[in-house]
Amino acid sequence: MPTIEVSKKGLMRKLGKPISDEKLADRIAMMGAVVERMDGDSWVIEAFPNRPDLLSEWGLARALRGFLGVETGLPEYKVHNSSYEAHIDESVRGIREHVAAAVVKGLKMDSEAVASIMQMQEKLHTTHSRNRKLASIGVYDLGKVQFPLDYTTVRGDYRFVPLGYRREMSIAEILREHPKGKEYAHLLAGTDLYPIWLDAAGQVLSLPPIINSAETAVTPETKGVFIDVTGLNARIVEQALNIAVAQLADMGGGIYNVHFGEFTTPSMDPRKMGLDISYCNRLLGLSLTWEQAKGYLGKMRIGTSDGMALVPAYRTDILHPIDLVEDIAIAYGYENFKPEIPQIATIGGEGRRAIMGRKAAEVLAGLGFLECNTYHLTSSETPKRMGQNEKLIAAANPVNVNYNALRSSLLPGLLQILSENRHYDYPQRLFDIGVVFGAGAREELHLAAASCQARADFTEAKSYLEALLRSMGYKPSFKAVSGMPFLDGRAAAVYVKKKKVGVMGEASPKVLENFGLGLPVAAFELGLEKLIS
Amino acid sequence: MVSLHEHEKRILLALNGPMGQRELAKATGLNPDSVAHASLWLMSKGLVRISEKRKALLSLGKEGKEYLKEGLPERQALMAIGGGTTASELEKKLGKGKFRIAMAWLMRKRLARSENGKLTLTAEGRKVLTKKMPEEEALEAIAAGKGIAEKEAGVLKGRGDLIRVTEDVARVISITPKGKKLVAGGITAATGANQLTPEMLQDGSWREMEFRPYNVSAVVPSVYPGRRHFAKQAMEYVRKVWLEMGFQEMEGPIINTSFWNFDALFTPQEHPVRDMQDTFFLKQKGELPEGGIVDRVRAAHELGTEGSIGWGYSWDPEKARELVLRTHTTVLSAMAIAKLKKEELPAKLFSVGRCFRNEALDWSHLFEFNQVEGIVVGGGVNFKHLLGYLKQFFSKLGFEKARFRPAYFPYTEMSVEIDVLHPRGEWVELGGAGMFRPEVVVPLLGEDIPVLAWGPGFDRIIMDYYSIRDIRELYKNDVQQLRTMRQWMRG
CATH class of the missing domain: 1.10.10.10 (Winged helix-like DNA-binding domain superfamily/Winged helix DNA-binding domain)
Structure with a gap:
């Protein structure tokens, strides 16, 4: 989950209320974030991925002021009308066509504030914007930008000085050589037209979603900023801008809109959402009045008007009235709900597979076998060790090369376990019950058992197999078969009611060698579901 | 004394x-x-x-036993020569190997003479025909178990494997x-x-008879039972807990389409959990279910169900067809709800099953894990009931105190994180729960009714009970550990 590092003193100052460390950590947790680390003044806070607005000291403080009752209700963000204009060229359609922008003026900047803006931008990029894929944010020194602006496209040979470099580079060069270019070039793959922000003087602002120009960077001397968001998803773009603008306004800036001809951004107007209080009470098991609900919503910085909830523009997680209900529950306090068991009479019952597995396990344990607990994932090389050339179902993207495919039988797992336990006394008799995977992603519950000892042989395996099946009410018959992993002449297919349900035999010495086993192994493997159906 | x-x-x-x-x-x-x-x-x-x-103890070696039965080679040769024979005839009779040994001893002991290939006995040789040689006496004495001095046996030494000394x-x-x-x-x-x-x-x-008393504190040989794996014992117990509370067990596939594992659970297609690095994908694709369910799920994502604004993006059915190893057993809940008929409500369902995440392997991380899943559909359930079931479940596992914190899952609202108070005095996070969102329930069930759902992990509880530090030990199958690990005694 995404985290931010905040200064506890900075946070306290913004809260405007003294509170102990312990209490603060508890309140943060009960509001729906996690204090991951408290290291003197540096606290690391984890926010849930649906609350990117909490990923800054300012945003966290805004929410906490409400939750602690310092300042409740909807935060007001006034957007001043302005004459700032920008033009979107048709050519961005299909590339990064969704755009929103704003101007914030009257900022008192210092190096801390610059760092705070950078952190906000970075967090919005990695979380809400899915690593700049869905949206990317640019922040520029307003004093270095001349309106009206142009959001348009250029070819790969277009040149400017990117942030972090002192020389002009072509876009093609930037994508090849600049660290940010290399990191995000894939987001512009498949186009030879590149999105670009230009000002009235032809000065480059940025190449979204890759890099800003060096000329327009924000510094501690900056008094106002132009901020843009471009991307693939209109809602994500708009939300990213709103979160950024809300923070800049909290930092003391005044918000000014930007006109794009047909539309204007940002709109910091709250979204209206109806909330049926009886729906809320039914879900929470409470009997709140609308007045009480209003109070709880206010603690979550959600406004109310005429029986409607007013959702702040920076909240991205409110999709349905149920999300308001959760906010009410959080404000009410999860710790204040009294756990209850409802009076619902239902009849319980075990699954069919589970019953079969449990019954077989009981018999085998009674016969002196030890049950093993194994992985479903194995190596694609496993059949080779069994002397077979079967192809297992492979994972497309395994992190562990030794566990890159799905097992098709349980016996190899038992042989592997035997090979890892050679230092213990014999006989060792093991069994395993679990799902195996066949062609066409077919799944089946299997049972395998193996006996490893100096005198393990076909007869022993057959005795145990017969004991197991007899106990479960089945009468097996046997037909000689040949082929790995068993020794020729000492292997059989197992039939119940004329249906083949499994195999058994003495493991081939070649297989024992592959597993480094110095004692014979007699084993069987059954398809448990084949027995039922 | x-x-x-x-x-x-x-x-x-x-x-x-x-x-x-x-x-x-x-x-x-x-x-x-x-x-x-x-x-x-x-x-x-x-x-x-x-x-x-x-004391030196003498016994007959392999050749010693043979010669005792058949006679020494030179004895056999003496008998064969009798009045005289040729060397080649004797060789034929005794065989090449024995012939050589016999000749060497006949010559050394001067029992026979060889002239122009003809063999005849010497006077000594004729005498020996009716008398035992010292070697023969020694062989017989050893065979009879009579104590003989090592000195007497000396005549047999240096003659192959006649005697052995221990x-x-x-x-x-x-x-x-x-x-x-x-x-x-x-x-x-x-x-x-x-x-x-x-x-x-x-x-x-x-x-x-008088029976001699035993020393009751004496160490006795160890014997080991055949038994269930300790982790499976724990899982059987958890199954029992839900069964006793009237829950019906859900069973279902491990390989699922992304549709059931993610989309039906309102997890947007751009969600990080659907990235390649977190989830096991298979190379092939699966089929989407028949009927209107796909359209209803698509609509929930794009536009939302009634009252919801959805995620607001263009939903891709191809991405929904990607096969994954289930990342949670919640996929079973989604499939079960889709199958539920109105007259089957209220329904209480559970499962305990293996889930997968594509993760490197170390002492605290595994690519397979066990999840305890449960849902209660209908019956007018509310948030307090969710907390009630969770509290009850964890108290059955020995954690008397549980606390609940807000959490986030794409498919639940309210969402809850459960901490339990460990006997060593600290709060331990044990997993997530919540109430399914309308965007999950409505497309699957056809109407918006409250559904309680939980899916805490279970491996940490097993590890804690058995004092295991390294999670890989749950799958290590150390035979001695399986033999001696204490039984899951909660019940």
């Missing part, structure tokens, strides 16, 4: 002068091993002395003055049987 084992007492009482171990075994009725063992104890207590006599250490045990004093002071030993035998029961002789 010296404490004496029953065996030690019997040896002290039996000793009249120095005695060998075998002799003592006979006198005490103990087996020779017990005598050896008890004598060593007596020696360490200063009650007896043990002196060792080493060293025999005979221990002679004699009582010390301290031992004598102890015996004089009076010790008594029960005479009687070690083992109640079928014969004693048949002939009734057990009535006259």
Whole structure:
């Protein structure tokens, strides 16, 4: 989950209320974030991925002021009308066509504030914007930008000085050589037209979603900023801008809109959402009045008007009235709900597979076998060790090369376990019950058992197999078969009611060698579901 | 007072002068091993002395046994030559190997003479025809088990594998003055049987028997049961807990389409959990379910169900067809709800099953894990009931105190994180729960009714119960550990 590092003193100052460390950590947790680390003044806070607005000291403080009752209700963000204009060229359609922008003026900047803006931008990029894929944010020194602006496209040979470099580079060069270019070039793959922000003087602002120009960077001397968001998803773009603008306004800036001809951004107007209080009470098991609900919503910085909830523009997680209900529950306090068991009479019952597995396990344990607990994932090389050339179902993207495919039988797992336990006394008799995977992603519950000892042989395996099946009410018959992993002449297919349900035999010495086993192994493997159906 | 084992007492009482171990075994009725063992104890207590006599012990080797039966090669040759024969005839009769050995000894002992390929016996040779050679006498003596001096056996040495010499250490045990004093002071030993035998029961002789008491603190050989794996025992218990509360078990596939694993659970297609690095994808694709369910799920994502604004993006059915190893058993809940009919409500369902995440392997991370899943559909359930079930479940696992914090899952609202108070005094995070969002329930069930859902992990509870630090130990299958691990005793 995404985290931010905040200064506890900075946070306290913004809260405007003294509170102990312990209490603060508890309140943060009960509001729906996690204090991951408290290291003197540096606290690391984890926010849930649906609350990117909490990923800054300012945003966290805004929410906490409400939750602690310092300042409740909807935060007001006034957007001043302005004459700032920008033009979107048709050519961005299909590339990064969704755009929103704003101007914030009257900022008192210092190096801390610059760092705070950078952190906000970075967090919005990695979380809400899915690593700049869905949206990317640019922040520029307003004093270095001349309106009206142009959001348009250029070819790969277009040149400017990117942030972090002192020389002009072509876009093609930037994508090849600049660290940010290399990191995000894939987001512009498949186009030879590149999105670009230009000002009235032809000065480059940025190449979204890759890099800003060096000329327009924000510094501690900056008094106002132009901020843009471009991307693939209109809602994500708009939300990213709103979160950024809300923070800049909290930092003391005044918000000014930007006109794009047909539309204007940002709109910091709250979204209206109806909330049926009886729906809320039914879900929470409470009997709140609308007045009480209003109070709880206010603690979550959600406004109310005429029986409607007013959702702040920076909240991205409110999709349905149920999300308001959760906010009410959080404000009410999860710790204040009294756990209850409802009076619902239902009849319980075990699954069919589970019953079969449990019954077989009981018999085998009674016969002196030890049950093993194994992985479903194995190596694609496993059949080779069994002397077979079967192809297992492979994972497309395994992190562990030794566990890159799905097992098709349980016996190899038992042989592997035997090979890892050679230092213990014999006989060792093991069994395993679990799902195996066949062609066409077919799944089946299997049972395998193996006996490893100096005198393990076909007869022993057959005795145990017969004991197991007899106990479960089945009468097996046997037909000689040949082929790995068993020794020729000492292997059989197992039939119940004329249906083949499994195999058994003495493991081939070649297989024992592959597993480094110095004692014979007699084993069987059954398809448990084949027995039922 | 010296404490004496029953065996030690019997040896002290039996000793009249120095005695060998075998002799003592006979006198005490103990087996020779017990005598050896008890004598060593007596020696360490200063009650007896043990002196060792080493003696060479002779036995016949392979050729020795053969020659005893068939005669020495030179004896066989003597018999064959008789009045005279040729060397080539003799070779034919004895075989090449034996012929050579025989000739060498005939010549060395001057028993025969060879002239122009003709063999005749010497005077000595004729004499030996009716008399035993010293080697033959030695062979017979050894075979008969008569003690013969090593010197006499010397004639057999250096002749292949005729005899074998092993060293025999005979221990002679004699009582010390301290031992004598102890015996004089009076010790008594029960005479009687070690083992109640079928014969004693048949002939009734057990009535006259006294049975020697056992040392009840003595170490006995270990025996091990066949048994369920300790982790499976724990899982059986968890299943029992839900069964007792009237829950029906859900079973279902491990390989699922992304549709069931993610889309049906309102997880947007751009969600990080659907990235390649977190989830196991297979190379092939699966099929989407028939009926209107796909359209309803698509609509929930794009536009939202009634009252919802959805995620607001363009939903891709191809991405929904990607096959994954289930990342949570919640996929079973989604499928179960889709199958539920109105008349089957309220329904309480559970599962305990393996889930997968594409993760590197270390002491605290595994690519497979166990999840406990449960849902309650309908019956007018609310958030308090969710907390009630969770509290009840964890108290059945020995955690009396549970607390609940807000959490986030794409498919639940309210969402809850559960912490339990561990007996060592700290809060431990044990997993997530919530109420399914309308965007999940409506497309699957057709109407918006409250559904409680939980899916805490279970491996940490098993590890805690068995004091396991390394999560890989759950799948290590160390045979000795499986044999000796204590049983899951909660029940």
